[in-house]
């Protein structure tokens with residue numbers, strides 16, 4: 001039996017994040033259908049009558065998922081939510097930009113925040129952001145997920161919200177290196193603090209609001225991911241600091257470390273647009289095997305002296 005508040009939600013992507021989001025919505029008594037490309041049921045069947053379709057696939061699944069949906073009929077009232085934290089290697093676009101391009105008449109909502117999926121699955125308290133140009137669509141998604149253990153905020157900067165969650169993955173790799181090399185609390189504080197203006201420089205260049213990066217999806221997710229061994233991106237950095245090869249680290253990684261692809265795309269953007277991204281640049285060289293973790297630290301420390309808020313308008 002359905003009531004007015006009960007929504008029909010289809011989640012595409014049954015990885016750890018899609019599954020955690022499904023748990024949250026089910027706890028709120030919504031009708032949830034979780035689908036992955038390996039499901040036996042057809043995508044057409046699981047989106048029938050959906051009020052909301054949420055995509056929690058990794059970045060490489062975004063375009064294939066959109067193509068499958070474009071081949072089906074999707075009424076304009078269906079709200080599309082993207083929870084992916086990545087950048088498209090083909091176009092450098094964010095997932096919400098790709099979704100909006102493919103479905104120009106639909107409301108697109110970004111869901112992003114400090115949300116390590118294992119903690120969410122355990123029912124530990126957490127907060128997140130839903131952001132959209134269409135506030136009422138964001139509020140509908142807010143109501144679907146909000147509970148006593150999951151506090152959901154709304155904002156009107158989907159791009160900034162999305163880029164906070166995406167760019168911090170590169171910084172989480174750096175944080176894993178920092179902890180793995182036992183560089184100490186001062187170094188970690190310095191790294192995380194300097195990470196934020198770097199993210200803001202890129203984000204504002206791409207059209208995001210600087211203030212969004214001080215919220216849950218920017219600073220909040222930066223703190224969560226850079227401080228938790230649960231983060232796959234952190235694990236990548238930590239593994240590299242222990243002399244493991246990237247290939248070996250990925251063999252044992254549970255799920256996707258989006259920061260690897262994001263670093264590559266980000267460096268392409270930064271080089272073309274001449275954006276100063278020193279931390280990301282060293283992570284890029286480290287991931288490529290061009291330098292050791294120790295050399296990355298040395299390169300960061302030996303740069304020309306600069307003023308603290310150079311080039312930043314906050």
Ligand SMILES: NC(=O)C1=CN([C@@H]2O[C@H](COP(=O)(O)OP(=O)(O)OC[C@H]3O[C@@H](n4cnc5c(N)ncnc54)[C@H](O)[C@@H]3O)[C@@H](O)[C@H]2O)C=CC1
Nearest residue numbers: 013014015016017057058060061064084085116117255256
């Ligand atoms: N795990 C977490 O704590 C959080 C993850 N995220 C983001 O959510 C996204 C998914 O992350 P996880 O669930 O952790 O990763 P995962 O690796 O567990 O799951 C990835 C999902 O994407 C699907 N997928 C991959 N390639 C595909 C393709 N070519 N076509 C169709 N589907 C494809 C997989 O089937 C799987 O369902 C990532 O962008 C991640 O950054 C966001 C917040 C928290």
Ligand SMILES: O=C(CO)COP(=O)(O)O
Nearest residue numbers: 113114115116231232233
């Ligand atoms: O985005 C996340 C937490 O908010 C998950 O981080 P990882 O993808 O590094 O595990």
